Amino acid sequence: MMVRRAGMDDLAGLAALRRRWLEEDGLPPGTDPGFEQRFTDWLTAFWDTRVFFVASVGDELIGMMNLALFDRMPAPGRPSARWGYLGNAFVPAEHRAAGVGRAILDELLAHARAEGLVRVVLAPSERSVEFYRRAGFGPADMLMAQVLR
Template sequence: MGFKFYTHSTMITREATEQDLAILLEFEQGVVTAERPFNSTLIEGEIHYYDLKHLIQSPEATVIVAEENNEIIASGYALIKKAAKDYYQFKEYAYLGFMYVKPEHRGRGINKVITDELISWSKSKGINEVRLDVYAQNESAIKAYEKAGFEPHLLTMRLKA
């Protein structure tokens, strides 16, 4: 599709393929495990947040992986969504999710590399509004996203009644 590859030492980024699904499903459980401390409403056991095969196949989405020495070490996706309200200045936006870096590779700026690739893909689709969700208590993720240029926008509050 003419998507550029990013090279950093021996690391490249590329679009995921269906051949990557096994490791991506492992990463999905890594995301769930990382988020459990921030969300007491999650059910026990294995949870599937994403339809990864659909995201890989969809022209409205891209799944990017970082690969080093032929090992996938990180992931993220961008999905074009319709704006929820008709009074927004934008009709569509890119939603970023599935941001995961294997624990032994964290702290190297790989999340920012993936985020930059997803933003670049979004812009190539004519999308200028990019959003993501992060738990309010997940301070390290918030700092990483702020470093990538994101700013807090809307905080969802909940009450268990």
């Protein structure tokens, strides 16, 4: 297994993982035949504000995770700061519990540290809370949210 930062040549593989994720959650196969193009258009538009990391075996992508980057507005007397939102973490069922997710997460966090991010936040699924807790994440009591839908 190899873990690396994704490149534009991984768009099809990332779209396939995203479709697979939703199919595991019950989306009937073949739903939304235009999805791959919409995904490619979306990711191309946001490429400069997100960093994707993938795990692969040979040419097959077996996991993904991304970090959306946010730059704080400059303020007098305060240094600039950046933070990241970890999202879209997915490893297909047959590759879970084999260290794939942790390897991707470690690469993402190493990148975040190297880029000087002050924090990485996420909204975990119920199933993933313990995974992130084992990796050192804790409650984010410094943030607030208003759910709009």
